[in-house]
Amino acid sequence: MFELKWLWKYMGKKRHLFIIGLILSALTSAMQVINPMLSQKLIDEVITPRKTDLLLPILGAMLVVQVVRLGLRYVMIICLEHNSQQMLDDVRKRMYRVIEEQDYRFYGRIRTGDLMTRITSDLDLVRHFCAWISYNIVDSVVLFSVTIAYLCTVNVPLTLCMAAITPFIAVITYFFSKKIRPMFVELRAKLSNLNTVAQENIAGNRVVKAFAREPEEEEKFRRCNEEFRKKNLEATYVGVKFTPLIELLSQSLTVTSLLVGGIFMMNGSLTAGGLMAFSSLTWALANPLRNLGMLINDVERFFASCRMVIEIFYAQPSIVDHKLATEPKERVKGDVEFKNVSFRIGGTTLLDHVSFHIPAGSTLGIMGTTGSGKTTLVNLIDRIYDVSEGEVLLDGKNVQDYTLHSLRSAVGMATQEVFLYSETVLKNVCYGNPNLSQEEAVKYMKMAAADEFSAKLPDGYETLIGERGVGLSGGQRQRLALARAIAMRPSVLILDDTTSALDTETEKYIQEQLRHLDFPCTKIIVAQKISSVMNADCILVLDRGRIIEKGTHEQLLKHRGYYSSIWALQNGMEQEAVHLGA
The missing domain is CATH 3.40.50.300 (P-loop containing nucleotide triphosphate hydrolases)
Structure with a gap:
């Protein structure tokens, strides 16, 4: 993935904050399993046998875990925001410098509205990946993995029954990704067209007014806006088609934990605390899977926008300083x-x-x-x-x-x-x-x-x-x-x-x-x-x-060519000018 390599390379001096943020994301996600573990212990070792000596320590531990997790979560968000804003600042300055250095060929190839889209909304989607999408991916992967690992220690057969549902969600997600990717490329192109029309009409508003073209320009903008709206809806409809399937499979995890877990509990292979652990952690399996559609949606947007940013980032002007170019030591004379x-x-x-x-x-x-x-x-x-x-x-x-x-x-x-x-x-x-x-x-x-x-x-x-x-x-x-x-x-x-x-x-x-x-x-x-x-x-x-x-002026008048013809025209000597032109 070239886009990810480029992003990593140009995160700049605050790259360490991104690493710290992802580590804290993984840690705080794993910590979400601790309280269900303590809840299992509370039911099996305190409530069921009615031994109250561990009640306060377990409740205190649950409170401490929650407070520490929230504190680390706050630090994580601050780290990722600092990193993403620094990346945004550095890359945008570099892009602007690259744009300033380009020659006429570049501006003849890329429209102003498209450039504005790339340096604003496209780049902001790249920042969004660093600050939000990245840690949500880590959250989902770590939470799912740690939950599966913990549930295996409680009851392997029940864990396997629940895990058997996940491949179906993965297959649906794959087809969703394949369908949505080209749509976001087209959607981004429609946005660029919309921005270009708006920019050209704002810049050329006096021309529009001079020719009384307001209705026609409004209609042009309306068409571009309508195309953008339709493409947005088309992408949304694709997501809506896949979301119910993913949601249905995610909810089936809850049914599986209650049905199969209840059977295991009745035959004595699962404790009440174990069943509660499964029930309380069903969301930890379902949410990562449920979020897959949204995350893939955002990741595809990121790749589509990142490619546009990279194209500008690496654009090379054809007119540059030659290797042996020098600064003059004294004022240029002007010959x-x-x-x-x-x-x-x-x-x-x-x-x-x-x-x-x-x-x-x-x-x-x-x-x-x-x-x-x-x-x-x-x-x-x-x-x-x-x-x-x-x-x-x-x-x-x-x-x-x-x-x-x-x-x-x-x-x-x-x-x-x-x-x-x-x-x-x-x-x-x-x-x-x-x-x-x-x-x-x-x-x-x-x-x-x-x-x-x-x-x-x-x-x-x-x-x-x-x-x-x-x-x-x-x-x-x-x-x-x-x-x-x-x-x-x-x-x-x-x-x-x-x-x-x-x-x-x-x-x-x-x-x-x-x-x-x-x-x-x-x-x-x-x-x-x-x-x-x-x-x-x-x-x-x-x-x-x-x-x-x-x-000189006198020499060209004597030459009686183009110059003398123009001179005659501009001095009211039309007949002579026509004669000279002939």
């Missing part, structure tokens, strides 16, 4: 060069033999049609993706020779699709540089034209903003994202269509500020508007993953 770079995903070529050079401190503009590879190109610089062919150099050194942390610390990025955390304005700006003082943060917010509207918020810079910047306009979110990128003081600043939601005046102000940053920085501006890139030292025009034009 960027692409040498014959190609990038493919699943057989589709997104970049095809791209080569160019950006001297440190200069500005590069990138334009092109939608899907031409602009965003893919800039994502190769900080290794969001890795090249399929060629190499990307930073200060003359392959980006793969830098540690990921040092590389991404040297590259600041602001994108058109802005994500802001449910934190204060100030904390969002300082996200990439937590040690930044408020004065410095405000300075960079001014550079990004984000200080004025931020200061007017209800609590100023300490105002909490919602997930994804809810409560702010698109332009305000873009300006905060730009301020966050600048606040890193990066050696390479990438602006991926960052000013698309800004008015012309604000965009000109930001461009002026970017030309006068108080730290050395190479700037790469991806844009659709000519005004965003026209002052760049060099402009690349991409089409289908290839560079089709390259030069």
